[in-house]
Amino acid sequence: MKGTPITRSVRALMACVMAGIGILAASQVLQRETARAETIACFIEATGNWVNPKARPGDVSRVEIQSHCKDSQLLHRVRVKTKCSPRDCTWGWTRGYVERGRFVASFSTFSAHRIVEMQVAGDNAIIYVSNDYHNARRQDENASFRLRRED
Incomplete structure (x- = not known):
């Protein structure tokens, strides 16, 4: 195996960063879906x-x-x-x-x-x-x- 091995602390840090990115992405999607649901809720079929x-x-x-x-x-x-x-x-x-x-x-x-x-x-x-x-x-x-x- 070539290259420098990644230490356990670096792997833990990378895992935390990746989890944080995932949480941010999920919250953005959730905000868009909530706003979309609120927009849809402001109309009825007769509108x-x-x-x-x-x-x-x-x-x-x-x-x-x-x-x-x-x-x-x-x-x-x-x-x-x-x-x-x-x-x-x-x-x-x-x-x-x-x-x-x-x-x-x-x-x-x-x-x-x-x-x-x-x-x-x-x-x-x-x-x-x-x-x-x-x-x-x-x-x-x-x-x-x-x-x-x-x-």
Whole structure:
């Protein structure tokens, strides 16, 4: 055997250095995975933009759902648009929440109080809208629409 033999103390030192490098590498991977898990936890399946390509005038044409974490709490906001001319009408932004597996939001518009429930299955969703009109002469109504994920 050629070369200088490595003493026991040098081998022990090298083992400690290698273990330290391994611990540092493992902690970096763990930090990345924790950050990734926190990012994923800040979104729900309904998060994103949803469109109704077959919308007729007055139908829901678009639903935008945004999610983010604030102080370890998951918050959502949603905007619904209906087919109008020359451009779509909006009900504005409101807070949304998940209830019994559905995404739910409530809107107070000029003409009605509207409850929206959205059930998501992959890149498709069904949205249920209940309209409680302010005008007593107008009958309340319910409608449903099929949407697809745009993004």
